[in-house]
Amino acid sequence: MDLIADILLVAGALGAGLYCHVLARRLSRFNDLETGVGGAVAVLSAQVDDLARTLQAAQKAAGTESRTLEALTERAETVAKRLELLVAAMHDLPEPVPEPPSRPASPPAESEAGPVFRRSAPADRESAI
Numbered sequence: 001m002d003l004i005a006d007i008l009l010v011a012g013a014l015g016a017g018l019y020c021h022v023l024a025r026r027l028s029r030f031n032d033l034e035t036g037v038g039g040a041v042a043v044l045s046a047q048v049d050d051l052a053r054t055l056q057a058a059q060k061a062a063g064t065e066s067r068t069l070e071a072l073t074e075r076a077e078t079v080a081k082r083l084e085l086l087v088a089a090m091h092d093l094p095e096p097v098p099e100p101p102s103r104p105a106s107p108p109a110e111s112e113a114g115p116v117f118r119r120s121a122p123a124d125r126e127s128a129i
Contacts, residue, residue, distance in 0.1 A: 031038045
């Protein structure tokens with residue numbers, strides 16, 4: 001009976017050793033920095049660092065743009081107030097008096113009013129006749 005117990009004990013120890021060897025190989029592949037999860041963790045860590053830097057730059061740019069937008073908004077509000085005052089002042093002005101129609105500065109062209117006769121200098125009279 002002791003012999004059977006010793007055989008079973010050795011078989012159990014060999015099985016446990018084989019199981020530990022398989023687990024050790026799997027764990028080494030799992031932690032491999034190039035192909036395993038260790039590599040994936042390293043890549044993700046680098047990406048997190050890049051994203052953190054990008055986020056800081058975006059926050060800095062957003063802060064700058066926010067201050068610029070606030071300044072422009074204040075300026076627009078100031079201009080809007082001035083425009084409101086100008087429009088209100090326009091209501092206080094008297095109505096403009098319409099001007100009478102004036103005579104045209106140049107005589108109408110021949111095609112519109114027929115031939116136009118003009119007086120010319122005495123030297124030109126001979127060439128006109």
